[in-house]
Amino acid sequence: MINNTKISIIVPVYNSESFLHLLIEAIHVEKIKNNWDIEVVLIDDGSKDLSFNKINELASVYKYIKGIKLSRNFGHQIAVKTGLTYCKGEYVAIIDDDLQDPPSLLPMFFSYLDSGYDVAYGVRKKRKESFIKKLSYSTFYKILKKISNTEIQIDSGDFCVMNKKVVKNMLKLQEKNPFLRGIRAWIGFKQIGVEYERQARIEGESGYTIKKLFKIAKDGIFSFSNFPIRLITILGSIGLAFAIIFSGYILFEYFINLIPVKGYTSLIIIISFFSSLILICLGIIGEYIVRIYDEVRDRPFTVIEETINL
Structure with a gap:
């Protein structure tokens, strides 16, 4: 560690009363061992x-x-962004409160900043989670990598260390639905992914419910890809091609083969298919409109009730 470098460690906290002291003790061990000048910013979400x-x-x-x-x-994501807004360090680390990203890894990550990198982010080599969750994460990251306008590393999380320059530039993006690992990739600078084995939660259940995970997935896709809106044009083109082919078939049967076309079943199927397609397309458009509305309202991204030592 470069001498006299101020370090900020950002920790979003949610329902961690019973084990938060274990995280702080682990951080304190590293502070003493490495002679760090640190501040630990705990954000109760x-x-x-x-x-x-x-x-x-x-x-x-x-x-x-x-x-x-x-x-x-x-x-x-908002809790982490709040911590980034108020931290003062030259080096900034983001870790979770459940010790899945152990503080003992931080010295190694900071060494990359010492050697000239602006960001060192964690790439999860193994996850101590259920098969369904691992499959969901893997699928999401692969889809995002394929359709995103910005290259986002597969299996990278919010666990990372950054210098102050990167944090300042991340905070310039005042998005109301931030996807921080995407923003971190978008701003550029010299970055490196560092593989590590993610631990199981020390205690309790993850605060990430299916609903919250789905929201983060939406934030990632809609904030860093134009593919959903382009998908409407693709689906429309496919639908038009299908309609032309089917219409040609009906006309051929009626005029050439002289077969009366009743078509009640076919009509119902086609109407149901295209009605569903229209609703899906409206939903995609609506998602973008809602995000535009969020930005136009310009509400503060969070409300702080109380602070300690700030």
């Missing part, structure tokens, strides 16, 4: 337990802890 009380308790022991309590659950 509307926890339903007494996580913020725990943050307050830990801040009285570890003076480098800063706490931020959001007025409700705004989501993981």
Whole structure:
């Protein structure tokens, strides 16, 4: 570590009252071992337990802890963005509160910044999660890589270290539905992916429900790809080709083979198919319109209820 480099460690916190002290103890071990000058910014993202009380308790022991309590659950990405907004370090790390991304990895990651990289992000080599979740993550990242306008590394998460220059440029993108690993890739600079084996959660259940995971997937796809809107044109072209071929077939049967065409079943199938297609296309257009509306309203991306040492 470069001497006298101020380090910020950003940790979004959700329902972590029972094990948050284990994370801070692990960070403190690295602080002592590596003689770090650090601040740890803990963002309570509307926890339903007494996580913020725990943050307050830990801040009285570890003076480098800063706490931020959001007025409700705004989501993981917003919590991290809030931490990035208020951190002061020259080097900035983002880790989760459940020790799946161990603080013991940080010295190795910081060494890449020392050697000239602007970002070192984690690439998950193994996941200690269910088969369904692993399959879902893998499928999402492969689809995103194929359709995205920006190259986003497969199996990269928010776990990373960055220099202050990168953080400043990330914060210039005032998106109301941020997909931070996509923003991190979009801004460029000298980046490197570092493989690591992700651990199982130390305790409790993940705050990422299916609904929240689906929202992050939507944010990633709709924020970094034009493919969904182009898909409408592709589907329309396929539908038009199908309609022309089917119409030709009907006319051939009627005029050439002189076969009366009743077509009730065919008509119902075609109407149902194209009605569903229209609704899907309207949904895709609506998703973009909703995002435009979110940006136009220009609401603050979060509301802070209380802070500690900030």
